[in-house]
Amino acid sequence: TRLRPDAFNFTWPVQEQSSVVEGDIVLGALHMIHERSHDFVCGKVMEQGGIQALEAMLYTLDHVNGQGSAPQLIPGVTLGILAKDDCDTDILGLEQALEFIRGSITNIGESTYKCKDGSTPENLVKVKVISGVLGAPSSQTSIQVANLLKLFRIPQISFFSTSAALSSRERFPYFLRTIPSDVYQAEAIIALVNFFGWKYVSIVYEESSYGMSGYNELENLIGQHDICFGAREKLMKDSGVARDQDYEAVVTNLLKKNLARGVIVFASDQEVAGLMRAVRRMGATGRFAWIGSDGWGGRGLAYNGNEQEVEGAVTVLPQAEEVQGFKKYFLALRPDMNERNPWFTEYWEQYFQCRYPGSRQTPFNGAYNATCTGEERIPRDKFSMEAQLQFVSDSVLAFAYAFKEIHQNLCGGRPGVCPAMAAMNGEMIRAQLLKVHFTGLSGQKFQFLPNGDGPSRYQILNYRRTETGEYEWATVGYYRHGLLKITKGVQFRSSEIKHPPSMCKRKCSRRQAIDIDTVEPCCSSCKDCQKYQYRPEPTRCEECPMGTLPSYNMSLCLEIPQIYLSFTDATALVALTFSSLGILAVTLTGLVFLRYANTPVVKASGRELSFVLLLGIFLCYTMTFLLITKPSKLVCGAQTIGIGFCFSVCYSAILTKTNRIARIFRAGERTTRQVCGFMRPKFISPESQLVICASLVACQIIISLLWLLTSPPKAVPFYANRDDHQLVCEASIGFAHMVGFSYPILLVLVCTVYAIITRKIPEAFNESKHIGFTMYTTCIIWAAFVVIYLSTAHNIQVRLATMCFSISLSATVALLCMFTPKLYIILFRPERNVRQSMMAQKTAQYGAKLIVTNSSCSSLRVDSGTQSEDFELIQQLQSSCSLNSLNCATPGSTLTYRHIRSSSTQTLDMTGGPPQGNNQHPQEQQLWEEDDVHL
Missing domain, CATH: 1.20.1070.10 (Rhodopsin 7-helix transmembrane proteins)
Structure with missing residues (x-):
């Protein structure tokens, strides 16, 4: 019966659980102790990539601190660990990583509680200052954590993250890893294709981030090496479980590309096993020469029962050796003697399907009826060791050797932490990490590449049939630092020593598209793309949308920078x-x-x-x-x-x-x-x-x-x-x-x-x-x-x-x-x-203006060009019209006028007499102010 979260009477997952080893210098660590679960966030304990990886880290830490037969690596200085579980989930991993930066944003050495009376609180939690972080295993989680840690300049070394995106120094300046990037695996595969002289191959990849990432890297590389893909086939994985007919359809499409006998398979062992069974059912055994990725190379699930179909395959694996002494150390562990690993008891319960007395309840151990005694033993012959624990051990040693050099430079070799080490910061540690080189517990030499990736070391395995009729994976070469070296003859099949040809060479310029042949689609001629066309696929040209132009390599349309009338024109x-x-x-x-x-x-x-x-x-x-x-x-x-x-x-x-x-x-x-x-x-x-x-x-x-x-x-x-x-x-x-x-x-x-x-x-x-x-x-x-x-x-x-x-x-x-x-x-x-200047000096040429200023026409205001013309204007007025007919003032009344130049007011006798005073009519003043001035 599946347990539901709402049925819990306990907290799950337990985010507060940590593996703590005290030390003078403390490293944070993220492990996928539990697998991811859609129902519970954290699922069951992961044995190889989880518990074994954590114990390999603790084992290496003991070696650094001189708790074994080896002397202490840093004189008088111990290295500590604060390990958290991310359950293979990027969101949870980011939350756990917040614990690592608390020391960078709080006062160093201060507790999270303080009593007002100065006494020591019962719950005293010291804020640990983290000098570096180990992990995370998942690439997606590492990307999230790296974005956080770079803000505080805390170096990070991952041991399992292989995503090519993490190689960017601009995006992740403080991220390093001991395992090589997937870019190098793709390069190693292409190097093998070139070694066989193949120019026309097919590729099969699984429908997952692993398969898609590998396919994309290969797709980016084939153009640089004049290699053409025939069939491109995807194996169902994330979207569901593939059926036999799905695999058979893939094999059918591979057979259609009869010239492409070389096939690259970038997939996991379970999917490859289904593919090989389909090859047998389709009667295509011996028809293909396989080049495999590390997802299935050397793993029994892929070849058990499919030996003849897999025979001749050449696969690429990151070169990793067994960590010396770790297997003996791990098999000797017991729950009652492993207090520093809070998840070991849970692993013990899961492995032996029993309930350990006094253990914490989980969504899974409630179904165990048996009781663990602690005396159970893991059979040595059935014990499966994680093959890549070397990368975990090397990540711890890389930090240790970097701190050793810093201690030597700052303290002059004097034992213990000297005051000068207080100046140690992320920049200093990162710079020293890129310089370290050492021989690890696996016996392999290690040094980071300039971009912070692990050394691109791969071993080349060939699945062959021996003289006794048995099948084995034989190491036939290495791929290191961009160079492929084949040390032993690669055998295709016992009846056909050399690998078959896989050729259909056709190279077109960047401004040409492949014109696919109707008979053999991967063999083609070239056709020119027009000026404004790009190649969304190598086989066709398409017009770029308005506002875009094709890129230099014609692979996409680049937006033309928008222009507008700007302030700099x-x-x-x-x-x-x-x-x-x-x-x-x-x-x-x-x-x-x-x-x-x-x-x-x-x-x-x-x-x-x-x-x-x-x-x-x-x-x-x-x-x-x-x-x-x-x-x-x-x-x-x-x-x-x-x-x-x-x-x-x-x-x-x-x-x-x-x-x-x-x-x-x-x-x-x-x-x-x-x-x-x-x-x-x-x-x-x-x-x-x-x-x-x-x-x-x-x-x-x-x-x-x-x-x-x-x-x-x-x-x-x-x-x-x-x-x-x-x-x-x-x-x-x-x-x-x-x-x-x-x-x-x-x-x-x-x-x-x-x-x-x-x-x-x-x-x-x-x-x-x-x-x-x-x-x-x-x-x-x-x-x-x-x-x-x-x-x-x-x-x-x-x-x-x-x-x-x-x-x-x-x-x-x-x-x-x-x-x-x-x-x-x-x-x-x-x-x-x-005011006088507001009127014209030549008004006379337009004639006089006479304005009646009294409702009974008893007076007139005369605007004249000159004062000497005043009486003449009146005489002209009297001669041109009858006062009676105009209904004006009767003879003997006065005529008030204003001379514009002098602004004087005169009163004229309508009989023609001279001016009789200097009094201005009130309405005349109003007309001036309201009308004349505003004209």
Whole structure:
């Protein structure tokens, strides 16, 4: 009956369990004491890779500390161990590894508990400072732990992790291993293929991380050695249990590649056993020459019962010798005398299927009915020793010899830990580890490769039939340091000494794909790939997606770096400089106008609308920065709103100005014709003008919001041509930006019409001429911009640069034409910044303006060119119209007029008499302040 976790009345797994050996220098260790379990996280005890590996580590530690016949390796210094169980699970392994870094992030030597009265707490746990870590066995766990330990610069040596990814010094600078990488095993296999002269082989690999990793490494190497794979067959493993017909299908496909007699098998012994049985059933015995990986080479499960099918196989195994004395040490262990290994009792129970008195409960020992006595014995003839314990022992010795050299350098050989060793750190230890070389307990010499991997030493085994008719694995050579050496003749079969040929050579250039022959798919011709094609497989060319180009070796499509108008482009720098100067100029102008806000020049220009116009010009200059910013959803939305908004603010203010001038002077013309009965135009006060301007701007805001709702902004790739990859706002493609420009263009056209209408207004109101020049120039700029905009649909960067310059030029024209004359008077001609100078000096040529200032037409205000013309104007008025018909003042009443130059007020007798005083009518003063000044 399977035990479920919810049935437990105890804690499982016991993460707090540790194998502890005290020492002056402490190493952490991770072992897969328990196998992985989907139900319980930790499963049963692993004998060979778990318990034996831990005991081999402890055995070597005793040797280092001089507890056996050998002297102490480091004089006066003992080496300690803190070993944890990761249950062959990377997540649990990472959690356990946190214990190793506690000493690096807490005060050294302090306990985890402290009493306030200074007394010693009962539960006192010292934080151990870990100088290095041994393990983990699994490559996946080692990757996780290495990522953690490198943050604290703690060196790590693994003894079973073979993944090629762990060879990266950039990713794992503090990771080393005593076992060679899978890269070297793949290299050894390729070296054997080259030794046999094969150029056309098939490969069979299992469906697991082991098989896939080996296949990928081989796939990467065959191109470098002019080797072609015929069949590529995968053996089911992770996805389920393969059936006999699955294996037979693999053999059938291998037989179809009749020229590929050499077959590489990168799989485990169980899968290889099924493959060999299928070979026998298919009658293909002796048809293939096998090259095997370490997953099945030399292992009985693969060849027992399949001797004739396996005969002639050549396999690659990491070279490892037996650790001297360990077998005797292990067989002598007993639960009651092995307190430093908390899992040994559990192993004892599992091995003998009994329950040891007083042992901790597990999900598995509850099913054992027998009671262990502790006197049980492991039969020597049935004892199976882990073949690669040498790598465990060498990992301990590597640290020990590194500490020995550091002790020698820092302490001068004096026994014990000297104060200078306090400076020992991870960098120092790692550097010394890469230098160590020693002869291990297996009798083999050891030294790390420059990248921290174990030496690439492999033994080459050949399964052959002896003269007596028996089969054996014979060592026929070695692969060391990248060199293959065959020391004994390799035998294929007793009837065929030499290995058969396996040839179908065909080499294509990197820009060519293999054109598979219909008869023999692995024998092929070469066909050229087009410029923008890549080879996802050696047999076909495919077009790279837009925005990508084929890599140098045509194996994949590489993304073309995205380009956009950035702040480092020369064109952008010019535009930014121009805009920055404009921002500075408009800021200074605003400050001057703010300082002189109550002077006649500023008041005469309509100061409220002037500040609105300055704001619009400022926003125009800032648009350059927004257009050059890297496109994003937010930036594109801001561009959508900002481009039309800044122009709308500018031209709404100008339109309001020109409209007011036109309405006032149309009223003046009607007054001139009627002499009396003048009606003051509506909505010419500053407040009214601001409301009108805001209403005009609101129209643009509504247009922009509707645009955003119907076409949300986003940054998209744009491909002007096959070699181009631009990142742009979607609105920049095509003519979408013209939606935002449509309303400002309408405002420009209306402003231009008003500028033409008001072009003949007296010189005193010559701001209309400035507005006219502004609009004429703006129309020219915008006409040129529209032409360039429409003609640059395939070059968004040029289009954006043109837009930047056009916006800035439009703003500059408005700034120069509308504000420079006023700044000149304010700063350089202050004597003209008075009320008298606000009116023209040549008004007479346009005729007198007579404005009735009394509801009963009892008085007239006369604006004349010169004071000497006052009486003449009255006489002309009397001769041109009848006072009675005009319903004006009766004879004998007075006519009040104001002379513009002198700002004096005269009272004229309507009979033509001279001025009768200097009193100004109250309404006349109001008209000046509200109308004349703001004209």
